[in-house]
Amino acid sequence: MKISIIALSLLLPTVTYAQEMPNMNQMDMTNMSQVDIMNMMKNLQGMETCMQNIDENNMNALKIKAKQIEAEVDALCSAGKRSQAQDKAISYGKKMASDPTMQAMMKCIEPMKGMMKSVPMMPFDEAMENSDIYVCD
Numbered sequence: 001m002k003i004s005i006i007a008l009s010l011l012l013p014t015v016t017y018a019q020e021m022p023n024m025n026q027m028d029m030t031n032m033s034q035v036d037i038m039n040m041m042k043n044l045q046g047m048e049t050c051m052q053n054i055d056e057n058n059m060n061a062l063k064i065k066a067k068q069i070e071a072e073v074d075a076l077c078s079a080g081k082r083s084q085a086q087d088k089a090i091s092y093g094k095k096m097a098s099d100p101t102m103q104a105m106m107k108c109i110e111p112m113k114g115m116m117k118s119v120p121m122m123p124f125d126e127a128m129e130n131s132d133i134y135v136c137d
Contacts, residue, residue: 043111050108058101066096077136089135
């Protein structure tokens with residue numbers, strides 16, 4: 001579950017990332033072919049264009065809500081209320097998975113999944129079924 005919350009939290013800054021493209025010279029491209037680099041740039045441009053079509057106010061509202069839920073879950077974990085923290089995280093995760101803005105963002109980053117192999121992108125249903133994962137751990 002924590003993986004899904006982390007993944008959702010990591011997706012929200014994608015807005016900023018798409019709007020402020022990283023300096024390509026700062027990225028480690030030593031193991032990439034010229035074709036890989038061209039494909040990556042094409043995907044980044046596609047993601048940026050896609051993200052520009054999503055209402056920025058909605059994205060900011062999601063970011064604020066995610067920070068609020070994260071603080072609430074952390075507080076519950078710190079208070080030893082693991083079950084309540086888990087329930088809150090699952091409830092929020094389900095809500096986020098069905099949120100139209102989040103779904104639009106997920107569509108935008110779909111072509112980038114190959115580049116973001118280090119980001120845990122476990123499907124929400126799979127994370128929920130994995131009883132070994134707890135939000136407080």
